[in-house]
Amino acid sequence: MYRIAVVGATGAVGTRMLAMLVESTLPIEEVVALASSRSAGKQVRYGDQLLTVQTLTADSFAGIDIALFSAGGAVSKRFAPIAVEAGAIVIDNTSAFRMDPNVPLVVPEVNAQALTTHHGIIANPNCSTIQMVVGLEPIRQRFGLERIIVSTYQAASGAGQQALNELMRETQAVLDNKDSEPAILPVAGEAHHYPIAFNPIPQIDVFEADGYTHEEWKMIHETKKIMLGDMDAAALKVTATCVRVPVPIAHSEAVYFEVSDKNATADQLRDALTGAHGVVVQDDPAQQLYPQARNAVGSKATYVGRIRPDQEVAGAFHMWNVSDNLLKGAAWNSVQIAETMMDMNLL
Amino acid sequence: MYRIAVVGATGAVGTRMLAMLVESTLPIEEVVALASSRSAGKQVRYGDQLLTVQTLTADSFAGIDIALFSAGGAVSKRFAPIAVEAGAIVIDNTSAFRMDPNVPLVVPEVNAQALTTHHGIIANPNCSTIQMVVGLEPIRQRFGLERIIVSTYQAASGAGQQALNELMRETQAVLDNKDSEPAILPVAGEAHHYPIAFNPIPQIDVFEADGYTHEEWKMIHETKKIMLGDMDAAALKVTATCVRVPVPIAHSEAVYFEVSDKNATADQLRDALTGAHGVVVQDDPAQQLYPQARNAVGSKATYVGRIRPDQEVAGAFHMWNVSDNLLKGAAWNSVQIAETMMDMNLL
Numbered sequence: 299m300y301r302i303a304v305v306g307a308t309g310a311v312g313t314r315m316l317a318m319l320v321e322s323t324l325p326i327e328e329v330v331a332l333a334s335s336r337s338a339g340k341q342v343r344y345g346d347q348l349l350t351v352q353t354l355t356a357d358s359f360a361g362i363d364i365a366l367f368s369a370g371g372a373v374s375k376r377f378a379p380i381a382v383e384a385g386a387i388v389i390d391n392t393s394a395f396r397m398d399p400n401v402p403l404v405v406p407e408v409n410a411q412a413l414t415t416h417h418g419i420i421a422n423p424n425c426s427t428i429q430m431v432v433g434l435e436p437i438r439q440r441f442g443l444e445r446i447i448v449s450t451y452q453a454a455s456g457a458g459q460q461a462l463n464e465l466m467r468e469t470q471a472v473l474d475n476k477d478s479e480p481a482i483l484p485v486a487g488e489a490h491h492y493p494i495a496f497n498p499i500p501q502i503d504v505f506e507a508d509g510y511t512h513e514e515w516k517m518i519h520e521t522k523k524i525m526l527g528d529m530d531a532a533a534l535k536v537t538a539t540c541v542r543v544p545v546p547i548a549h550s551e552a553v554y555f556e557v558s559d560k561n562a563t564a565d566q567l568r569d570a571l572t573g574a575h576g577v578v579v580q581d582d583p584a585q586q587l588y589p590q591a592r593n594a595v596g597s598k599a600t601y602v603g604r605i606r607p608d609q610e611v612a613g614a615f616h617m618w619n620v621s622d623n624l625l626k627g628a629a630w631n632s633v634q635i636a637e638t639m640m641d642m643n644l645l
Numbered sequence: 646m647y648r649i650a651v652v653g654a655t656g657a658v659g660t661r662m663l664a665m666l667v668e669s670t671l672p673i674e675e676v677v678a679l680a681s682s683r684s685a686g687k688q689v690r691y692g693d694q695l696l697t698v699q700t701l702t703a704d705s706f707a708g709i710d711i712a713l714f715s716a717g718g719a720v721s722k723r724f725a726p727i728a729v730e731a732g733a734i735v736i737d738n739t740s741a742f743r744m745d746p747n748v749p750l751v752v753p754e755v756n757a758q759a760l761t762t763h764h765g766i767i768a769n770p771n772c773s774t775i776q777m778v779v780g781l782e783p784i785r786q787r788f789g790l791e792r793i794i795v796s797t798y799q800a801a802s803g804a805g806q807q808a809l810n811e812l813m814r815e816t817q818a819v820l821d822n823k824d825s826e827p828a829i830l831p832v833a834g835e836a837h838h839y840p841i842a843f844n845p846i847p848q849i850d851v852f853e854a855d856g857y858t859h860e861e862w863k864m865i866h867e868t869k870k871i872m873l874g875d876m877d878a879a880a881l882k883v884t885a886t887c888v889r890v891p892v893p894i895a896h897s898e899a900v901y902f903e904v905s906d907k908n909a910t911a912d913q914l915r916d917a918l919t920g921a922h923g924v925v926v927q928d929d930p931a932q933q934l935y936p937q938a939r940n941a942v943g944s945k946a947t948y949v950g951r952i953r954p955d956q957e958v959a960g961a962f963h964m965w966n967v968s969d970n971l972l973k974g975a976a977w978n979s980v981q982i983a984e985t986m987m988d989m990n991l992l
Contacts, residue, residue: 447794447901449796449886449899451798451845451888451890466820469816469820470820473813473816473817473820484933488933489932489933490932490933492933492937492939493939496891496892496893496938496939497892497937497938497939498798498890498892498897498937498938499937500897500899500935500936500937500950500951500965501933501935505930505931505933508953508956509911509930509951509952509953510953510956518956532957535955535957535958536957537901537955537956537957537958537961537963539796539899539901539951539963539965541798541897541899543798543845543890543891544843544890544891544892545843545844545845545891546843550845550847550888552796552847552886552888552899554794554884554886554901564856583852583856584852585836585837586831586835586836586837586839586848586852588847588848589847590839590844590845590846590847591843591844591845592839592840592843592844603847604847604856604886605856606855606856606857608882608884609855609857609865609884610879610882610883610884611882611884614884616884616886618847618886
C-alpha cells in the first residue's frame with residue numbers, strides 16, 4: 299500500500315492526477331495534496347473524499363512512497379531531491395530534469411525499460427511529445443523511423459488553468475464586443491501577451507537563440523531521448539512548429555514522418571497501430587471519421603487518423619494525432635509510470 | 646471606364662470584392678451586384694452607395710467588361726462561359742476552371758505573365774494556396790524551391806458567411822453550456838457536421854479516394870501550376886494537411902520548405918522577403934514579433950515570420966504565414982488580377 303503525494307494538487311494537471319489515482323491499479327493507503335502556501339487549506343477532490351491542501355515544505359515527504367510533481371520547474375528543482383532523500387520515488391511532470399542523463403524520460407508504451415535506470419527521479423515528458431511518440435512508436439518498431447516534421451494545434455490548458463480561464467474569458471469578451479486584456483498567454487512572465495480567443499499564436503514557451511521556441515526544442519530532443527535514449531540522436535531527424543490554438547483541452551498534431559521501409563503502405567501502418575497500447579485508430583475518410591479534440595477530452599488514449607502516404611516521396615506519410623494534454627500528456631502518463639514501476643517491481 | 650459585375654455579391658467574398666473595387670485603381674463606370682433570386686432586392690454596400698442586388702441570369706452580362714465570380718463552382722461553370730460570350734473578362738474565385746489548361750491560374754506577385762494566355766476566363770486560386778505562394782515566391786526566385794510540407798490553420802470564413810456565423814453561434818452556445826447543432830462545417834452538404842467551436846477539424850472540402858481532402862489536393866496542384874505552369878510538375882514536391890480552426894477570418898500556415906541552395910541562411914531568406922511585393926516580414930522572436938491572424942484581418946498583405954532553418958537538414962526552413970483569406974485569399978487577389986490586366990493592356 300502506497301502513500302502518495304501530489305505536489306501542485308490544485309492545478310489543471312494536479313486535480314487530474316488525483317482523478318487518475320482514483321482509477322489507478324496502485325494500492326493506495328493515503329494521498330496527500332500539497333501546494334504552495336497560497337493554496338493551503340483549499341479542498342481538492344480525490345474520488346469521494348475531499349482532501350485539504352497542505353503547504354509544501356521540506357518536511358512534506360516523510361513516509362511518502364511516490365511523489366507526483368506538477369507545480370512548475372522551480373518547485374521540482376528545489377523539492378524533488380528532498381523527496382528522494384526522504385525515500386520517495388519522484389515522478390516529475392515539469393521540464394526540470396528531463397534532459398538530465400541520470401533521469402529516465404518515460405512514456406510507458408515506448409520506453410518502460412528506461413525506468414530500471416532511475417535514481418529516484420523519473421521525468422514525465424512534455425505533453426505534445428508524449429502523444430506523438432505514442433502514435434509513432436508502433437510504426438517505428440515495424441518500419442523504422444527516420445524523420446518527423448510536426449505542426450501542433452495545442453490547447454490553452456497546456457499553459458495551466460489560468461490560461462484556460464483566459465481563453466474562455468477572452469472569448470466571451472469578443473462575442474460581447476468588449477475588451478479583455480490578455481495577461482497569461484502566450485507565456486506567463488513574458489513581456490507581451492496576446493489574445494488566444496479566435497487567434498492561433500505561434501509561440502509556446504520562450505524563444506531560444508536559434509529562433510525555435512523551447513516547446514519546439516522539447517519536441518525535438520525529448521522525442522530522441524524517449525525513442526532512442528539520446529537527446530541528440532542523429533538517426534531520427536525531428537523538427538517542429540508549436541502553435542497555441544483557441545481550444546480548451548486536447549492537443550492536435552499534424553505529423554509528417556518518413557519510415558525506413560520505403561515499401562510501407564498506409565494500410566500496413568494502420569495495421570501496426572490497430573490495437574497498439576494506448577492508441578485508438580479513427581481513420582475512415584469515407585465516413586468523415588478522424589480524431590477530434592472535443593472527442594478526446596477525458597480519455598487516456600491517443601487518437602490517430604488521416605494516415606496517408608505522401609504522393610511524391612516513398613516512405614513518407616501524414617498522421618493526425620489527438621490526445622487529452624492533461625491526461626496522457628501529463629496526469630495519466632505520470633500515474634501510468636507509477637503503475638508500470640509497480641508492475642516491474644521497481645517500487 | 647469599366648462596367649464590372651460581381652456575381653455572389655452578398656457573400657463573405659462578394660461583399661469584400663465590392664470593398665476592394667472601391668479601393669481599386671480601376672476606372673469604374675458602374676458596378677452591378679448579382680446573386681441568386683433568393684438574394685435579389687437586397688442591398689449591398691459599394692463605398693458610399695447601396696447597390697440593389699439583381700438576379701443573375703444569362704442576360705446579366707450585356708455591356709459588362711469584367712465579371713468577378715464568387716458564387717460557387719456550379720454557378721461559375723454555367724455562367725462564366727455566358728459572360729465571356731457576352732464580351733466580359735471573367736475572374737473566377739471558384740475552383741471550377743482552375744485546372745483547365747486553357748485557364749491561367751494567377752497570383753499577380755508570382756505569375757502575372759500567365760495572364761497573357763487567357764481565353765476570357767482567369768481563375769483565382771484557392772485562398773490557402775495564394776498566401777503560401779506569395780510568401781515563398783521571393784525565396785524560390787533567389788534560392789530555388791524543391792519541397793513544401795504545409796499544415797494549415799484555416800478560418801471558418803473560408804467556408805463562407807454561414808460557416809463564420811456557425812462558429813460564432815456555436816461558441817456562444819458552448820460558453821452558455823447549451824447545445825448547438827452544427828449544420829455547415831466541415832463541409833456543407835456532407836453527411837456529418839462537427840462543431841468548430843473550440844475544436845480543430847482536419848477536413849476542409851470533401852475527401853478524395855487517396856485520403857487527401859480536395860483542399861489539400863488544391864494546395865498541391867495549384868501551387869505547382871502557379872509556380873511552374875504545370876499542375877503535375879515534379880520539380881517541386883508539395884504536400885499538405887488542411888485544418889479548420891476556430892478563427893473567424895485569416896488563415897495561418899506552418900510551412901516547411903527546402904530550397905535548392907543548400908547554403909542559404911535564414912537571414913538571406915528574410916532579405917529576399919523584405920520589400921517583396923505583397924509581403925510583410927514580422928520576424929523578431931526577441932520581441933515576440935510574429936504574424937497573428939487577428940492582426941491580418943482587413944489587410945491585403947501576406948505576413949511572414951518565424952523563419953528559421955531546420956537544425957539537421959541543410960537548405961530546409963520553416964515559415965509562419967498569415968493572411969486575410971477573404972482579401973488576398975479571394976476578393977483582393979481577384980481585383981488585383983483585374984488591375985494587373987489593365988496595367989498589362991489586357992483589358
